Structures are given as structure tokens and as C-alpha cells.
Amino acid sequence: MFSKFLKYNKPINMFIEAYRPWFMKRKLLYTIREYSKLSYLHNNGKEPLRALTLGQLLENTCKDFGDTISIISCHQDKRMTYNELLIEADRLAAGLGRLGFRKGDKIGLWAPNSVEWYVTFMACARAGFILVPLNPYYEKMEMEYSMKKVEMDALIAPNIFRKRNLYDIIRSICPDLSNESKKRINNPNLPSLKYVIMLGDNNLEGTYSYNDILNMADDKSISAVKKSQASIDTDDPCYIMFTSGTTGFPKAPVLSHFSAVNNAYFIGKRNHFGEKQHTLCISNPLFHAYGSVLGLVSCINYGTTAVLPSEKFDAEKQLEAMKKHECTVVYGTPTMYVDLTNLQEIRNETFKLEIAVTGGAPCSPHLFKKIKSTLGVKKLKSIFGLTETTGSTFQSLSNDDDERITNTVGYLQDHLEVKVVDAEGHIVTRGVPGELCIRGYSLLSSYYKDEEKTRSQIDSAGSYWVKTRDIFIIDEQGYGKIVGRLKDMIIRGGENIYPKEIEDYLNTHPDIIDSQVIGLPHERFGEEICACLRTKDNKQLTREDLQSFCEGTVAPFKIPSIVKILNDFPKTGTGKVNKMELRKLYAN
Template identity: 40%
Template sequence: MNQPSYTQGRQDKPLLAMTIGQALDNTVARFAEREALVVRHQQLRYSWRELADSIDLHARALMALGLKTGDRLGIWAPNCAQWCIAQFATAKIGVILVNINPAYRTSELEYVLRQSACQWLICAGTFKTSDYHAMLGELLPELAHQAPGQLNGERLPDLRGLISLDDAPPGGFLPWAALAGMAEQVAPAEYQQRQQSLQFDQPVNIQYTSGTTGFPKGATLSHYNILNNGYMVGESLGLTEHDRMVIPVPLYHCFGMVMGNLGCITHGTTMIYPNDAFDPLLTLEGVARERATVLYGVPTMFIALLDQPRRGDYDLSSLRTGIMAGATCPIEVMRRVIDQLHMGEVQIAYGMTETSPVSLQTGPDDELELRVTTVGRTQPQLESKIVDEHGCIVPRGTIGELCTRGYSVMLGYWGNPAATSEAIDPAGWMHTGDLASMDEQGYVCIAGRNKDMIIRGGENIYPRELEEFFFTHPSVADVQVIGIPDERYGEEIVAWIKLHPGHSATDGELQAWCKSRIAHFKTPRHFRFVEEFPMTVTGKIQKFRMREISIEELCNR
């Protein structure tokens, strides 16, 4: 009988049985005066002691707002020092941090705040083309007439208050700068008691993932889930207190806040944010000026760094390792990353938000071919298996659905037990929906994402969510969304549109309509207006045929 497609990760690395706050305190005790956080675009630097002091101050201030264990606080902002402080301050008082994509527009924001029943929201003032204050004013017309913390909005009934990162926000917002002053309302002993009451398997974070069946689902993650995942990723990289990690990936995503921030705090590694969002030149500058040893990114980021015209101006020789994740890495890109960015130990990681996120990872000594043709082997203290459509484990080398089990599997989807039971089976296996095969050595190769998902620049986009969105346009009678290959982003979005009789629309009109309503990365690059869709004789849509036609028209011309 062929060996089954099942592996266990190494068992010799014990899991951390502690809360995120306890892990942070341990690191502060060991490395108090070493540099903890560098935020270059804000010109801020913190030692571990200074960062801990700011976290403790703001944690007490959040308690003063009335936030209790299990309450939800949203954060809607790009990378900044306040994001990091909020992440750890909420963890220390048992408040569940709800990550909100900075690119979200009003409909997406409203859904997430309502579904998670957020009591408070931290937001930036503006970012790129987004005016957060204006969008919140649109959702909450009552805001201008109510004092901070006294909010009573019709559309968001659970939301009690808003904290703005601007120093002088409009009426109704509590400025972040004023928040710390509220800490004196909570005695240190009360704060300490709150921390001591927390358990490591309690929820600490909700991250929304686009769903194949419509609205995003909130993956609920515990201290145990994400603290240990960050720790294990860091262990594979060989992180120590002497490492310095540049984190250009977004903090609202697991890549930034778990693999980045939590990987650093469990090893005493310095966190470096080169900018509020990815900028290749500022990332190169951050690596060179800060003498970074570790760099994170999705393949499109590394391509942008390699192709930056001024790359040669910067000394990148301090780099030794990093992680590339979010999409398959072409072999030529991997070779250039190793040779030109000096990242000889760069690793590939695979996972999903629901698994905290990493479940498979290559190692520093893996051959180059394994680092570009596979996503590595099962992480320590986890299990992987590949099953057929009946749930039976397939032999090695056979393609099936990849499943993960262990400490990293989420607690469930927030307020959605039906979706949770569909994703996690009774034996505790998380079904990824991804097709994969496992070789004799246990290395896993991803054969393809689930049949619908699009990965554009590291962002997971599910066509069903976009299709439901386009159905709200008055001219759209029917719509099908697919992904096609793209050299820069990995995939681009194509929307096939069938219009109502007598209606008209253009690419530009539909893109403009999307602009104020959905995140920019979800807006289709191409539109194709049709009378009918390719179908089977039984009336089923043939998305594979649509993909073939679109590739022929758009990629091969």
C-alpha cells in the first residue's frame, strides 16, 4: 500500500502556554533596553521598556472607556506605532481586536462593525484616497452631535465611541493623543487583576476573510492560536534578539500582526515599519539604514524591490532571511531574491487566516527547487492530510483537498456556527478548500486554489462576494467574476457583465461606481459585456471556458 498523504510536524518544540501579554512581559524583562519598535515614517523609536510602558498606559485607558474582557474594539488604519500599541494593549485586557482592512469602504466597514458588534473603533483620519472621518460621518450622521463615548447610532447600534489617530479630528471623535490621559482613572492594581484573570485560550482577535458564499466571515483567533504561530514561524527563521525585521506587509493581516509582530515579540527581535503602506524605495531604505536581517513580503513586493531603479544605491548585505508568502514564487524571482537581496535563507510559508495563519513552511536548508515548487512541510505541533471528495486520505503524490489540524485552527467564525461547522469537521480538521499533493518526504505542492478564489497581489478575493456586489448595480442583470494570470499581481480580475435590456454601461463607469463602495484591490481590471455566458447543456456556468476566452483576448494579444 502506498504511503498515505498525512504528516505530523516536529514535536520537540513545546507550545507557549501563556497569553500574549505574558509573552510580551517576558521579553521586556529580558531585553528591556534593546530596541523593540522602529516606525520610520513617524520617526518613532521604542525600547522594549518604552514600548511596554506605552502599551500599559493605553491598556488602562481602554479600560477607562469601559471595555471589558470579551468586548470588541475595531482598528481601521494603515501601519503605524498606534496599531502595534493597540494590538498589545487590547490583548493585555482581554479585549478582542477586530482588524479592518484600510482599503474598506462604507458598505464593507458597516458590515464588519455590525457583524462583530464592535463597541469602539480606532481609525486613521485619511489614508491614500480614503477619508475615514467622512465615511464614518456618512454611516453615523448622529456623530457630530454626540460626545465621545456617548454614541447612539441607528445603523451601528453597538458602537459606543470612535478614537481618531488625528490630533484634531471632527466632533464626536476622541483623539488618540487624549486617550493616554484617561489611564489614571484605572488603578494599576485593577489593571493587574484584569491581566491575571485572562486565559490563553480566550479569543483575542477577529480577522475577516472574504467568503465563497457572500459576506466576509470573521475568523476568531485565540492568544494560543496566534502567539504560537508567530513563535513557530520565528523559530524556523532562527530569530534572536539580534535580528531586525522589516515589516512592509499590512498589520491588519496575519502576515504583519502574527508572523511579523508576534514572531518578533516571542524572540526579542526588533520590529521595523518602513512606511504606512508598501513602498519599494522606502522598504529598501529601511533595510539599509536599519541594517535589517529579516524581510517579509508577497512575491509582487519582492519583484518591485528587485526592479526598483535605485536598488543599487542601498547596501542590503545585512539581510539573511525572510518569508515570501501569499502566492507562488517563480523560480527566477527566488534566485534574484537570494542573489541580489542577500536572502540566502529565505523561506516560503503557506496558510490561511483560519489557521493563524501558517501551517506549512520550508526550512532554511531546503534546496532552491523545493522552495519554489512546494510550500514546505507541516509546521511543528501541527498535522496535515490530503483527502479525496469522500474525506478519505489519498496516497502520496495524489491531488486532493489539503486539511490542517492542531493548535493553530481558529476557534470558529464569529457569530456563524453554520459556516464554522462547514469549515472544521467533527475531528477538528480545517478544510482549506485548496488542492494539493504531498511527496514522499512530506513536502506539499499546491496544485491550485479552490476553483473560484483569486489571489491578486497577496489579497484573497472570492468571486461570489464581488458578484453579489455587482448585482446591486441598477444596470447589471447578471455577472460572473473570474481571475486571469497577470505578471505583476499574479492574477487580475475580469467581470463578465450581462446588462438589463435598454441599459448601458462602460468599463470606466463601473470602475468609478466601485471606487467609493469596495476596496480598490477588489475592483475588476477588465470588463466583458456579453449577451450570454458559456454554459453546459444542463445550464451550469462554465467558468473555465470564460477564463480561457478572457486569457485569449487579454493575455495573448
């Protein structure tokens, strides 16, 4: 229409042609202004990335912090300096080498938090083995799937965990294990599996003990481990770290030395690790990136001491550990902090905490304030990432105020690139929700033996982006905010409803400890909103109670019409609430 207008209005057309450069310049400026409004960020970073393997990083740390305590395991009553950690890791790597393992072999570690977990982690890094951390709560079906999926060469595990006999589970997967007099496994069901190694001194049939492997090391094999550091490339795989697996069997992202070393460095920097000698309390499971990369590898980067209060999260033992060892930094998921703050309100302990970091799941502003007031921390930090991105993608900056920290997951991590897209893959404008996509050095190299899943992360332009399935907003200042998960979004009568918005408000109710909002099938609306609540003293709140509390603040169509009171929520092994299980529980 406009071209026809110009065709029959030659004077106007001549005017535009005469001043085309001016119009083009204006259009360019307009394009730049419009581009800056898009939900796209690229943080170039002020420091270069470092070409180091995890084994080289530990060796460098020992030069400056060799006599510093690297790990304190409260439940084991053990501690180890960085020099001792390196020596023990090289012994274990050498012992495994004498058993026949070589660079690239996959070592499964099916164990809870412990000193041995840390040593095994570093031994694999020093020898070029690929560590496969496994959830100690896995049962037979999950273990067998994981061992076959990654073609595991060895499995290291304790005999007993939480009254569960892990050795019996292993034997149920590998029935002829107890008949293997030479301890070399030859099982058609698991053709790659060569040896099973049990933590401790137990000499169980068909297995080696952890100490057996340490004692196999000699000067020659230890020297070979030290010389091998130059042959391990920074881009070599370091982990195959299974995802949480809340929607069927977990995926198996392959992560490199380079991504772990560098992501952990920038995480530690934003947590002020380089400014003074900190002591970090870690209750997060080490088989997850939060515990191992954000925790242990960040500590190695800065010579920081890590404290393990217990083999799994225990609020009482964590409070005791933070007090006894004068921890200055604490990590946790929102569900962990709910239990910690509730117990602290009763015990009223005095700590030396300076920083509390929360991640793994969205944290409500109400819980942030409670963490600060009950634990007495000076600074709160938000952190957001995925297993596929090694650890952190967004994290609070050092000078962020409480408003930024409690209402966002922070600013984009150094040297990473993100965009938020709509259902068609187009970048949305700032402040508009869409799916978060991530690109950069910290991304997984692939999903192990899953080309189809790996290819699914490549966009139409041939670029490799990790599609997070998180509904995300990037604000005008470039800070990120989680709105929810695509699979958690509720569609009620054609309205898109994000549970986190409702949860954040419900958590301010004086009788509610924690809330999880889910969608349940409804004949008329498609889905109806259900509020699953943990309440103080199991107080029974009704639908009418919530409607009264939400009225005037929450839109009527977002107010839950179904209320369920629970003692606890089902969780994944990493401490995240499993909403899929909640939906299954109440779907009928």
C-alpha cells in the first residue's frame, strides 16, 4: 500500500530519495535501540578463561595452599590438607592404573558425601578417567540403566548406605559377581564392567576394597600418574554427570575439565572466595554439580576449606557443623534452607556466616529474608544453572542489593551467552517470558551415546544452544528471573499460569512453611490449581482460607481451588521437589 502511495506521489518519493542517507542512519539507530530491548545477553568477561585440567588445578593449588585443610568430613571425623589430597588421589589413580584402567575409562562412583568421594574425584581427574557420579538412592533398575548407558568400566560403592545393602543390589545386577575368584568380571549383561571396588576394608566376594587399590600403588605407578598430566587435554571429558531424572530416565551430559575449572573459578569469585580464607559448608550431594563443581572445584580454585556435615542433608548436623567449624559460607537448596531456618528458630545458635548461597530451585523472597534473619548472614547470593552447563549460568554480583538478590537469580556468568525465545524460536523483548537458551564454554560436549538428543540442541541456524525448558525473564538491566518450568506451567481455561508466582505469595502466609502449586486435570477448565502445603504444626488450611488470604493480591483465576496438607514433599536425590510425583499423587 505504501509503495503505491509513493508511486503516485513523485514529489514525496523524490524527497525520500534525496535524504536516503539520513533515513538510513535513523533506521540504523532505531534498529540498535530495538536490539538492546531484546532478551539477549553476552557477557565477555574481564578475565580470560584458563587452560587447566582439574589435575593441574589441584597441583597448582598445593603450591600456595598445600598445608591448608581441603576437606573436613564431620560424620567420618576425618580431615585432609590439599597436599594430602593430592598424594592420596595419585595413589588411588596409580592403583587403578595397575589394575589395568587407562585414560578415558569410566569409573562409576555410587556413594554419599565423604572424604573418599573427594579423593576418587581427584584420582579420576589426575589419571584422565571419566568420573560417573551416581545417586546413592538409586535402586536396581536405575543403576542397571546407568551402568549400561555409559558403558561403565568400574564401580566404586560402600557396602551399606542408609540401611540399604548396595552390595546386594550390585549382585542382583551382576549375579555371578560372588563367583569371580579372580575379581575380574566377565558378565554378558554388563560387558564393559571389569571390577567392583567397595569403600572400606570389607573383603566381599568378587570385589576389591578401596584400601586394596591404594596399596597397589608403588613409586613407579605414582610417577607415571604425575607424568601423565601433560597428556590430558583441557577439553577431555571429566564427568558424565546424570541429570536429576524427574521425567523418566536421566540424561547423561558429558562435561570437560575446561568447563569445570573455569565455571567453578567464576562462581568462587562472585562468592568472594579470593578475598579471604573462607570455610564452606556443603550439604548438597556431591554427585550433583552443585556439590562438586560449585562446591569442591570452587574450593580448589581458591584453596578454600570444604566442610561436609553428614553423608546426606541433616539440618541438625549442619547447624552443629557450621558452629563448630566456624563456617563463613553455606550452600543449599530452598528445601534445605526451609528445614535449617525452622530448626534455627528453635535452637537460636550463633554462627560466623557471612554468605548464604541458594540454588538448585527457585527461592521465594520470603525465604530469602528468613535465611538472612535466622542464620545471621551478611550477604545472600542467588545462583542458577543446569547439569548441562556444568554449574552456574546466572549468579548474584558482589554489589547487588537485597532487592536484586531476592527477586532475580543474578547476572549472566562471565564468558556466556543467553537468549529468551518464544515457541517459534524468536527472541522476545526484555521483560517478556520465554524459554531460556544458553551458549558458551561451559556447555556439555554431548549427551553420551545420544546423538538425537545432542542434535536437538542445535537451532535452525546451526548454532549449539542448550534449551533449558525454563520459563525465564531477562529484565531491563540484564538480570534473570525464573518464572517456572515449561512442564510445570498450568493452562487453566486458556490462561497460562506460572506456579512460582503463586508459591511466592503463599509462602508469606504465617502458617505456611512451604508451598508447591501444581495443575490437576479438570473437565471444564482443562487444569485446576492445587496448592500442596507444608504448614506449622500441620495446621489444616482450607480453600476458603487461601481465597481470603489471596483476595485483592492474586488474580481470582490464579487462586488455588484445591488444598492438600503434607508432612513433606517428594524430592529428587538432589533435594529438588518432585512435582511430577505430586501430580501423580493427586491426579485422580
